[in-house]
Every structure is written in C-alpha cells, then in structure tokens.
Amino acid sequence: MQPLPVGKGKPEDAEMRSVPGASSGCAVSRNRSSRPFAQLIEDGGASAGGDVGGHPSEFFRGAHFLAAEGATHTLRIETDDAELLAPLIVREIEGTGDRDAVSPYGYPGLTVVGDRVRSNDRIAAGSANASEGGGDGWLDPATVDWHRTELVSVFIRHRLDLVPFAGAGERNVVQIADPALKPKSRPTDRRQVRRNLEAGYTVELIPGAETSAAQRAAFLDLYEQTMRRTAAAERYFFGAAYFDRLWPSERTWMALATDPEERPAAASMAAVSDGYLHYYLSGSSDSHLADSPMKNVIARLIELSGELGLPLNLGGGITAGDALEEFKRGFANRSLAWCTSEIVCDPDRYAELSADRDAGGFFPAYRA
Numbered sequence: 001m002q003p004l005p006v007g008k009g010k011p012e013d014a015e016m017r018s019v020p021g022a023s024s025g026c027a028v029s030r031n032r033s034s035r036p037f038a039q040l041i042e043d044g045g046a047s048a049g050g051d052v053g054g055h056p057s058e059f060f061r062g063a064h065f066l067a068a069e070g071a072t073h074t075l076r077i078e079t080d081d082a083e084l085l086a087p088l089i090v091r092e093i094e095g096t097g098d099r100d101a102v103s104p105y106g107y108p109g110l111t112v113v114g115d116r117v118r119s120n121d122r123i124a125a126g127s128a129n130a131s132e133g134g135g136d137g138w139l140d141p142a143t144v145d146w147h148r149t150e151l152v153s154v155f156i157r158h159r160l161d162l163v164p165f166a167g168a169g170e171r172n173v174v175q176i177a178d179p180a181l182k183p184k185s186r187p188t189d190r191r192q193v194r195r196n197l198e199a200g201y202t203v204e205l206i207p208g209a210e211t212s213a214a215q216r217a218a219f220l221d222l223y224e225q226t227m228r229r230t231a232a233a234e235r236y237f238f239g240a241a242y243f244d245r246l247w248p249s250e251r252t253w254m255a256l257a258t259d260p261e262e263r264p265a266a267a268s269m270a271a272v273s274d275g276y277l278h279y280y281l282s283g284s285s286d287s288h289l290a291d292s293p294m295k296n297v298i299a300r301l302i303e304l305s306g307e308l309g310l311p312l313n314l315g316g317g318i319t320a321g322d323a324l325e326e327f328k329r330g331f332a333n334r335s336l337a338w339c340t341s342e343i344v345c346d347p348d349r350y351a352e353l354s355a356d357r358d359a360g361g362f363f364p365a366y367r368a
Contacts, residue, residue, distance in 0.1 A: 036079040037145040038345075045071035045087030045104070050273075052085060053113040057250030059273035059280075060108040060159070061087055068238075068245035069104035075154070077110075077144060084139070084164060086110040086156060093152065093366070098349060100364060102155040106280065107273065107338070109159030127164050137165040146345035153350055153364040156341040160313060161274045168339040173320065175332035176276075177302050178311040184333040185299075192292050193299050200260030201293055203300040208252030208269070216243060218264035219254055223283035230318075238281075243269070255300050257293040266293040270301050276313045277305045298331050 041047050045066040050058030059065055066087050077084040087108050088101040103109070112127070127137055146154075158168060177183070206215060220240055227236050246252065251272035257265045268282035279301060284294045298314070305312035314332060317325025329335075342363040344350045350364065359365035 034080075035145050036077060036139065036143055037148060038075060038077045039148045040088070040090065040101075040151075041074040041076055042072065043074055045074050047074035047076065048085035048087045048108075048111060053111040054274065055272075057272070059249055059252065059271035059278065060104070060106045061111070061273075062249050064245050064249040065106075065108075066104065068242050071104050073101070075101070075110075075149070077139070079139060082112050082139075082164075084110045084112055088154070090151070093353065096353065098152050098353070099150065100153045100155075100367075101149075101151050103157035106157065107159050107278070108157060109162060109274075110156065110164055111159075112162065112164055127162050137163050137168055139164050140166040141341060141343045142167075146343075149345060151345045152353065152366075153345055154341075154343045155363060156343065158339045158341065159274050160276055160336060160338060163339045165341045168341045170337045171340040172316040172338045173325075173335050174316045174338050175314040175325070175328040176311050176334045176336055177298075177305060177314060177331050178334055179302075179306040179309065180311070181333045183302070184331070186330045189295050189330050193295050196257075196291055196293060196296050199291075201257055201265065201291070201296055203255055203257045203296050205300060205304060206254045206256065208247040208249055208254060208271075211247050211254050215254060215256060216240070216247060218256065219243065219267045219269070219283070221283075222264055222267050222285055223281060225286050226283035229286060246271075253304065255297045255304075257296050259288060259291075259293070265291070266297050268294075268297050268301065270304065272308070272310065275310060277301065277308055277310045278313045279315060302331065 045061070046063070048061055049063060049066070050056055050061040052061075054061075056062075069087075070089055071087040072090045073088045075084075075086045075088050087104055089104060090099055090101045092099055156165065156168075157171075158165070160174065211219075217240075220243060224237060226232075246269065247254070249271065253270045254267060255270060256267045259265045264285065265288040266282070266284035269280045271278050271280050279298070282294065282297070301312055313336075314328040316328070316338065317323070319325075344364075350366070353366035354364070357365050357368055359368035362368040
C-alpha cells in the first residue's frame, strides 16, 4: 500500500480527492471553507512515520516502535491550513460491531506537515509546548468531522514539543534535565553517585543496535523486577519480543550499570525523538536498591544529553507528587506538562455504550 501523499498545496477552487486506505473508501469533495475532516489509513502508522515532518529516526513514530506497539492505522486530519498525521492502534469494542482507537505508548502525538504550514505563525504560536509561552492548541477537535473514521472515540497521547489540539488535558508533569540551563542535582544524589563509582560500579552506554543477547536479557530482567516490585499492571510487562523490536532503532542506547562483581544492577533504554532524549523504560535489581545505581544511570544519560545538545526527558511519577516524581525532580532543572486529548467521535454511540457505567474519570467510559 502506498502511503498517502502529504503536504500538498490546495487550489483555490474545490477539489475531488480519492483517499487511499481511508475507512470510507470514497472520493471526498473539499471546499476551502468546509469543515476539517478526519480519516483513517490502514497502514500500520507508516504515513505518520518519523520521516514525515521531522528526522527519519524519530523514535515514537519510527517503524521499529510502531511495529512493537502494534500500530494499525494513521489518523489523517485535513483543514484549510494544515494536514495532521498521527499513528493509532484501532481496537474492536468487545461485544459490539464498533471500534475505537488509542495512540501507541509514549509520546507519538500528531505531526503537522506541509509547506503551507511552516510559515503559518498562527499555527506555530498556538501549539502548546511548541515554544516558550506556547498557548492552547489551534485546532478544536469538536470542529472536526470524524464520521469517516467510523470510530466511537480516540485517545491521543501528544508529543512534548507539539500539542495542536485545543482543550488538551494535562495528564502528567514530566521532569527535564536541560543542558541549556544550569545543571541541578541534590548533594545526596551526587555523593551516592561518587560512592558507587569509588566502590567499583560502572555504567556502559551501548548503541541499541549493538546490544548483545546477554545485555538485552539483563535489561529485561531488571525491568521486570521493577515492574513486579511496583505491582505494575500486566500491560506493562512488554516482554522480550517487544524490546528486541526496539533495540535496532536509530539513536537508541542502553545505559547499563554493573556492580563491582560485574553483575547487572540497573539499566535504562534511552531514545531520541522530537528534540528530546527520552529516558524511556528502566529497571533496577532488587538486591541493589540500597546503592541506588539508577542514579549513576541517570547521571550518564545527562552527560549524553549534553553531548547531543538535547534536553533529557526523565518522565514523571505514577501519580502527581509521588516518590518516583520526587526522585526524578532531583536531577531536573525544569518541568513540562504532558498532555492528552480525549475525543468522542460519535457522541450518540458513546452515550449508549457508556450508559450507567461508573467510569471514575476513565476514558473511554465504556472501557472502565
């Protein structure tokens, strides 16, 4: 299947466009003053890939990540001013003939593409997080015609650097170690890092594609120990096959800390995407917790972020202000809101499926 061409200029008069792979499968008549519309392209997210509107190895929209996450479609939205693309996982709603969709894990978000967009100051200034002082997004999802997607709802995980949707909600606050700002760390953390180094701990930084089978197995063991220790939900036990798909991605690294006996103590997968080095998934050994070797891992990744000239996204806590957030805050010199959008595409059907369901704030309510 050929990816849908993007970023094409629009003539002044109406046009007829046949959309390859769109869920409606029909030609669409568009006037410049008509309502923005959304469609699905069944291409595994390829049309929203990292080489669209950015570096070809953007991790969260790269081919390796989308395959690991099981992305099924690209969401394409066309407005008079812009074209937006995002990878999605389209899912059946059990017991119905309906479907909904969710972004892959992490920060895949939407990409705005096209020559006619790059010079549009309104779009650039109105995209939250796009620059200092960026405001609310410029495109209201309520103005978009969603019926061609045939979805009941969509949950979008936005990028850190670009939030084009108005009304996006703050899901979490992530901690950033930015090499462009004065570095920050607690004296206690610095002492712990030094003690570990003096005791014989080391941290090796290995490009993802060069990691050995033994190193990958060590990482998986450390990660799963951490998931069991924190009583993580089953969905966070990604498994060896998931990580084996990710390690070959460009601009990924394993930061692996070993103790004086060269036993794995802590490790992190780091990846570059959309102007950040991301501390993506990590883990530490139960038997090494007293030495906090993860502090040495983070210290090495902060060095890498300086070498790359990219801020390090340490992520946030599980809940606001928890111990994990406080740990990460000790290495951060700024913070940033991470936003998501909860979009009801078919209000009537959403209401039917959610009737009498106590969702407790969960979206979509019918999956609570």
